[in-house]
Amino acid sequence: MKPENHASAIMGKLWEKPAKSASFMLKTASMVAIIPLVLGACAPQNKLANISIPLSKSATPSPTAQKYMISTANPLAANAGLEILREGGSAVDAAIAAQMVLGLVEPQSSGIGGGGFMLSFNSENGEIAAWDGRETAPDGATADMFLDANQKPMAFKDARIGGISVGVPGLLAMAEQAHLEQGKLPWARLFQRAITLAEDGFVVSPRLAQMVAEQSDLNTFASTQNYFFHADGTPIQAGEKITNLQLAATYRTIAEQGAKAFYLGSIGYDIGVAVREASINPGTLNSTDMVAYRAQKREPVCGPYRTYLVCGMGPPSSGGIATLQILGMLQEFDLNKTKPGSLTAVHLVSEASKLAFADRATYIGDPRFVPWPEGLIAPDYLKARALLINPTKASTDVVPGMPGMTGVKYYGPSSESHGISTTHLSVIDGDGNAVTLTSSIESAFGSRLMVRGFLLNNQLTDFSFSPEIGGAPVANQAGPRRRPRSSMAPTLIFDNDGNIRAAIGSPGGSSIIGYVAQATIALLDWQLSPFDALAMPHFLNRGGAVELEIDSAAEVLKKPLEAIGHQVKIKKTTSGLHFVGRTKDGLVGAADPRREGVAVGD
Numbered sequence: 001m002k003p004e005n006h007a008s009a010i011m012g013k014l015w016e017k018p019a020k021s022a023s024f025m026l027k028t029a030s031m032v033a034i035i036p037l038v039l040g041a042c043a044p045q046n047k048l049a050n051i052s053i054p055l056s057k058s059a060t061p062s063p064t065a066q067k068y069m070i071s072t073a074n075p076l077a078a079n080a081g082l083e084i085l086r087e088g089g090s091a092v093d094a095a096i097a098a099q100m101v102l103g104l105v106e107p108q109s110s111g112i113g114g115g116g117f118m119l120s121f122n123s124e125n126g127e128i129a130a131w132d133g134r135e136t137a138p139d140g141a142t143a144d145m146f147l148d149a150n151q152k153p154m155a156f157k158d159a160r161i162g163g164i165s166v167g168v169p170g171l172l173a174m175a176e177q178a179h180l181e182q183g184k185l186p187w188a189r190l191f192q193r194a195i196t197l198a199e200d201g202f203v204v205s206p207r208l209a210q211m212v213a214e215q216s217d218l219n220t221f222a223s224t225q226n227y228f229f230h231a232d233g234t235p236i237q238a239g240e241k242i243t244n245l246q247l248a249a250t251y252r253t254i255a256e257q258g259a260k261a262f263y264l265g266s267i268g269y270d271i272g273v274a275v276r277e278a279s280i281n282p283g284t285l286n287s288t289d290m291v292a293y294r295a296q297k298r299e300p301v302c303g304p305y306r307t308y309l310v311c312g313m314g315p316p317s318s319g320g321i322a323t324l325q326i327l328g329m330l331q332e333f334d335l336n337k338t339k340p341g342s343l344t345a346v347h348l349v350s351e352a353s354k355l356a357f358a359d360r361a362t363y364i365g366d367p368r369f370v371p372w373p374e375g376l377i378a379p380d381y382l383k384a385r386a387l388l389i390n391p392t393k394a395s396t397d398v399v400p401g402m403p404g405m406t407g408v409k410y411y412g413p414s415s416e417s418h419g420i421s422t423t424h425l426s427v428i429d430g431d432g433n434a435v436t437l438t439s440s441i442e443s444a445f446g447s448r449l450m451v452r453g454f455l456l457n458n459q460l461t462d463f464s465f466s467p468e469i470g471g472a473p474v475a476n477q478a479g480p481r482r483r484p485r486s487s488m489a490p491t492l493i494f495d496n497d498g499n500i501r502a503a504i505g506s507p508g509g510s511s512i513i514g515y516v517a518q519a520t521i522a523l524l525d526w527q528l529s530p531f532d533a534l535a536m537p538h539f540l541n542r543g544g545a546v547e548l549e550i551d552s553a554a555e556v557l558k559k560p561l562e563a564i565g566h567q568v569k570i571k572k573t574t575s576g577l578h579f580v581g582r583t584k585d586g587l588v589g590a591a592d593p594r595r596e597g598v599a600v601g602d
């Protein structure tokens with residue numbers, strides 16, 4: 001996929017008012033005229049129609065750079081990436097070096113015991129590649145593996161712990177494959193900073209310390225307990241310097257021998273032993289499963305938004321499709337004429353999100369087993385879906401659409417949890433290549449099993465626990481060699497000349513979709529600065545109630561939203577958006593203030 005090949009992308013400049021086509025102006029202008037009028041006409045909403053989240057322009061400037069830039073969830077990781085960029089490393093090189101440090105200093109979120117999705121833009125040949133390093137279920141997995149003895153779905157906490165939830169990790173295979181194609185520096189070089197930090201020690205961050213202290217079951221297995229707790233049982237503390245000699249040794253082996261040391265060698269063997277011999281929920285994963293793992297290079301999913309081309313990750317992630325669907329429906333409304341975070345805008349985003357989540361639940365699973373209808377992101381389909389949005393009233397009966405595919409209807413699980421784990425990083429290098437990488441071990445601290453200095457994921461709990469709902473098979477059901485559906489949405493944005501304009505993404509479970517969609521709207525429609533766009537109080541909808549960020553200015557919309565028929569929940573929304581963008585003046589970056597990240601560059 002090359003950005004200039006996308007017919008729908010029309011000329012525009014990021015963070016400058018986009019030029020619009022005449023027909024677009026006509027269509028949206030009439031819609032915008034109607035919304036405030038109708039909202040204003042209903043007595044109880046009279047005063048509410050003009051309400052919006054109060055935003056003050058923040059004093060925090062978005063860091064800028066001229067040559068290259070990286071934004072990650074931890075300064076040590078960002079600096080490891082920067083070091084690589086300074087040596088002439090590619091965006092892929094920098095992403096791998098930063099990721100290896102994240103596995104050490106932010107072990108609760110990601111690591112080589114997990115997986116991820118990455119989009120890369122190669123400025124030399126214009127290729128946008130979508131890399132799938134998603135965990136895969138072992139051969140021994142079954143559709144009912146997360147049902148209890150009474151055939152009822154297990155409680156999430158009970159399913160997460162131990163061996164059953166562990167999928168074959170995919171991060172390392174993906175990193176190696178991408179490096180083979182787009183790396184410039186030697187593979188071993190990318191591990192040096194992480195090895196040094198693991199051997200010499202690194203300072204425990206407040207977030208890591210807090211999360212260790214909050215997890216009640218982190219001391220269940222000895223290897224995990226020994227690493228995160230002192231001999232007297234007290235958890236590691238913020239500011240304390242700790243080493244991880246086991247991880248340093250693991251990284252050295254992989255640096256010298258490549259990913260085969262992990263998948264074919266004794267590291268993979270040890271992963272299988274830890275899973276099968278777990279004292280709680282022993283699983284089936286073995287060396288054959290490890291050997292069989294392959295990362296996949298896929299086509300990205302792309303679609304127009306205003307004057308830009310937005311590209312994301314397709315199945316097995318639902319992130320790219322759902323984000324594109326939300327944006328595609330919102331194309332029909334002139335959001336840039338609404339105030340940032342206005343009641344109108346939040347209502348429209350929420351309604352588009354409900355429609356997108358209905359399709360997501362129905363159609364998205366592992367594409368090897370469940371082909372997804374490509375009509376889901378077709379502009380005509382999204383236009384038709386947008387017509388279902390009542391601009392003044394919340395919908396109550398949202399059903400999936402029929403995007404040109406008949407036959408089996410799939411239904412997904414109805415409840416979703418917010419993620420507080422996972423990590424995202426964004427890079428643009430000196431040659432204009434870009435990487436956007438979201439990686440994860442699923443829950444904070446994954447399955448709680450630790451092998452050779454890294455935690456094993458619990459990504460298989462992203463499968464639907466029930467294999468069928470109402471007698472129909474679920475698209476996202478568990479099974480041998482299947483990849484669980486994700487919400488990760490690493491995203492690249494281009495202008496019509498095929499220039500990379502932004503790399504963005506976030507952790508947050510199924511809320512990722514809302515975080516990325518909101519930030520994109522804040523940047524492109526509302527022209528907020530990157531920092532303000534990321535810091536903006538969250539509003540999102542995962543197919544039910546509107547969720548407003550707790551203790552934020554967004555709470556002001558609770559009553560007005562209820563007045564037009566929405567259910568509203570006030571929730572913690574711990575996004576971790578990381579952004580690097582390119583303007584006419586150079587590079588600009590931002591890191592979500594809700595976590596510990598930074599954007600750095602030269």
Ligand code: GLU
Nearest residue numbers: 419421422486487508509
């Ligand atoms: N496992 C989730 C997914 O793949 C990510 C979890 C999180 O962001 O915390 O969508």
